[in-house]
Amino acid sequence: MFETAELGRSIPKKEFEEQVESLRTELLAIQQDLRQYDFPVIIVMAGVDGAGKGATVNLLNEWMDSRWIDNNAYVRHSDEESERPRYWRYWRDLPAKGKIGIFLSSWYSSPFLDHVYDKISKAEYDERLDRIKAFEKTLADDGALILKFWMHLGKDAQKKRLKKLEKDELQAWRVNESDWEHWRMYDxxxxxxxxxxxxxxKGHAPWSIVEGADGRYGSLTVAQQIRDAIVRHAALRTSQKEALVQLAKKDQAIKKAPEEKINKDAPIETLPYPTVLSRLDMSLTVEKEAYKTELKSLQGRLSQLARKATERGVSTILVFEGSDAAGKGGNIRRIISALDARSYKVLPFAAPNDEERAHHYLWRFWRHMSRAGRLTIFDRSWYGRVLVERCEGFAREDEWRRAYGEIVDFEDQIVDHGTVLLKFWIHIDPDEQLARFKAREVTPWKQWKLTDEDWRNREKWPQYEEAVNDLVEKTSTSNAPWTLVEGNDKKHARLKVLRTVCNALEARLQDK
Structure with a gap:
C-alpha cells in the first residue's frame, strides 16, 4: 500500500514557488465561493511522525483565509470531555456549512494507538473503525466533503527527518522520546x-497517501487535491440541488390546492390498520387519593436516587415526545420538582436557528450532552427528523429514512458511555386532544400554548400516527427502548413516567 509513497518524489524550490503563486489565488477564490455553498469541508491529517502534517496545515492556513478555517488538534481527553460520550468533542468542533475544518490527531488517533500498543484486540480495533465509518457516512450523507490525508515516510526517511529536526535549534522541540519510540515500532x-x-x-471519505519526504511536494499535493475536490463537490451538489428543486416543483404542482379554513370540529381520520398507539389501553386511570400518595412516594424515591447518581457520576437523559397537549410539560414538572435545580437542565426544542441549520441536524443535540452526574430533559428531540420534518415535508424521504439508523447509532454511543437514556411517548387519543385544545382556548394562562399550527397538525393525525409507529419499530432497541405512556388520564401518565425513571436509575446504580 505504501510503496508508491516511498519513491523519493520532490519538487524544485523555484517550481514550487511558481505553482504556489497561482494555487494560492485559486484556493482563496474557491474558499470565498465555499461560503455560499451548503456543505462543510472536513480535512483529516494523519500519518507518520515527522512527515509534515503540522507544516502542511500551517501552509494551508497561510495560503487561505484562516478566518474561515477551524483548526482542531486533540490530546488526552480533558475531564470535561471524559464525562461525555467519546465523539462529543468531535461533533462539537465540526465546521459549519461554508467553512473548512482541519483535524489533527482526530477520531483515528485513539483507536490507532490503542491497537499499536496492544491495548485493544484486532476485533476491538475493527469495531472502533466501524464506528468511525458510521460517523463519516452520517456527515457525508448530509453533504459534507471529507478529505483524509496520510502523510507518509519510509523508516529510513523518518529517522533522517527526526535527526534533522533535532539539529535545528528552532525545530528541536518538535522531537521527543515518544517520536523515537514510534520509530522503533515502525513496522x-x-x-x-x-x-x-x-x-x-470509502468513496464518500477516501484516504490519500501523500509522500512526505519532500515537504514542498507533500504540501503542494495536499493543497491541489483540496482545491480539485471542492470544485468537483460543489458541481455535484449544485447538480443534485437543481434536480431536487425540479422534483419539488413537480410535487407541489400535484399537491397544490387552495388553502382551506381550519375546521376545528372536523372528525379525525383513522388508519385502516392497527399501530403501536392504537393498541394502547387509553382507559387507564388512577384515583385522586391514590395518585397523591404514590406521587409523593415516587418523588421522594427519585430525589434520593438522583443524589446518588450525581455522587457517582451517572448521567441521565430523558426524552419526551408526544401529541400536542399530551402533557409533556406536566410530566416534566413532576420530575424536576423532586430534584436539586443545580443538577438538571430542561431543553425545549423547536425549529432550528441559523447556526443549527448550518450543521448536521444531530449537531445541536450532541452539543447538549451533559457532564457526569447531571440529568438532562429533552422536550422534543432528534426525533423531529422522523416526525415533524417527515410529515411536514421539511426533510426529503431519503433524509428521514436514513435518520433511523443515525439515531440508533447516536443513542448507542450515549448508552455505551454509561448514561441512562429513557424515551417517553406520551399519547392521547383525538377526542382527549380536542377537549384539551378547547380548554386551552378559554383558559387565559394557557391560551399561548394553542396555535393554528396545533390545529393543522391535528388534521394530519394519521400521518403522525404512522410516523410514530415507524419510529418505535425502527428505534426501540434493547439499549434505548421506547416507553409508551397512556396519557388520557394525566395522573396515570405522571406516575408511569416517574416509576419508569426510578426503576431505571435504581437498576443502573446497582450495576455501577
Missing amino acids: KFIDSAERLIMRTS
Missing part, C-alpha cells in the same frame, strides 16, 4: 495503518 505502526486505511477508505 507495527505500518501494519495498523494499513488496516485502518483499508477499512475506512
Whole structure:
C-alpha cells in the first residue's frame, strides 16, 4: 500500500514557488465561493511522525483565509470531555456549512494507538473503525466533503527527518522520546495503518497517501487535491440541488390546492390498520387519593436516587415526545420538582436557528450532552427528523429514512458511555386532544400554548400516527427502548413516567 509513497518524489524550490503563486489565488477564490455553498469541508491529517502534517496545515492556513478555517488538534481527553460520550468533542468542533475544518490527531488517533500498543484486540480495533465509518457516512450523507490525508515516510526517511529536526535549534522541540519510540515500532505502526486505511477508505471519505519526504511536494499535493475536490463537490451538489428543486416543483404542482379554513370540529381520520398507539389501553386511570400518595412516594424515591447518581457520576437523559397537549410539560414538572435545580437542565426544542441549520441536524443535540452526574430533559428531540420534518415535508424521504439508523447509532454511543437514556411517548387519543385544545382556548394562562399550527397538525393525525409507529419499530432497541405512556388520564401518565425513571436509575446504580 505504501510503496508508491516511498519513491523519493520532490519538487524544485523555484517550481514550487511558481505553482504556489497561482494555487494560492485559486484556493482563496474557491474558499470565498465555499461560503455560499451548503456543505462543510472536513480535512483529516494523519500519518507518520515527522512527515509534515503540522507544516502542511500551517501552509494551508497561510495560503487561505484562516478566518474561515477551524483548526482542531486533540490530546488526552480533558475531564470535561471524559464525562461525555467519546465523539462529543468531535461533533462539537465540526465546521459549519461554508467553512473548512482541519483535524489533527482526530477520531483515528485513539483507536490507532490503542491497537499499536496492544491495548485493544484486532476485533476491538475493527469495531472502533466501524464506528468511525458510521460517523463519516452520517456527515457525508448530509453533504459534507471529507478529505483524509496520510502523510507518509519510509523508516529510513523518518529517522533522517527526526535527526534533522533535532539539529535545528528552532525545530528541536518538535522531537521527543515518544517520536523515537514510534520509530522503533515502525513496522507495527505500518501494519495498523494499513488496516485502518483499508477499512475506512470509502468513496464518500477516501484516504490519500501523500509522500512526505519532500515537504514542498507533500504540501503542494495536499493543497491541489483540496482545491480539485471542492470544485468537483460543489458541481455535484449544485447538480443534485437543481434536480431536487425540479422534483419539488413537480410535487407541489400535484399537491397544490387552495388553502382551506381550519375546521376545528372536523372528525379525525383513522388508519385502516392497527399501530403501536392504537393498541394502547387509553382507559387507564388512577384515583385522586391514590395518585397523591404514590406521587409523593415516587418523588421522594427519585430525589434520593438522583443524589446518588450525581455522587457517582451517572448521567441521565430523558426524552419526551408526544401529541400536542399530551402533557409533556406536566410530566416534566413532576420530575424536576423532586430534584436539586443545580443538577438538571430542561431543553425545549423547536425549529432550528441559523447556526443549527448550518450543521448536521444531530449537531445541536450532541452539543447538549451533559457532564457526569447531571440529568438532562429533552422536550422534543432528534426525533423531529422522523416526525415533524417527515410529515411536514421539511426533510426529503431519503433524509428521514436514513435518520433511523443515525439515531440508533447516536443513542448507542450515549448508552455505551454509561448514561441512562429513557424515551417517553406520551399519547392521547383525538377526542382527549380536542377537549384539551378547547380548554386551552378559554383558559387565559394557557391560551399561548394553542396555535393554528396545533390545529393543522391535528388534521394530519394519521400521518403522525404512522410516523410514530415507524419510529418505535425502527428505534426501540434493547439499549434505548421506547416507553409508551397512556396519557388520557394525566395522573396515570405522571406516575408511569416517574416509576419508569426510578426503576431505571435504581437498576443502573446497582450495576455501577
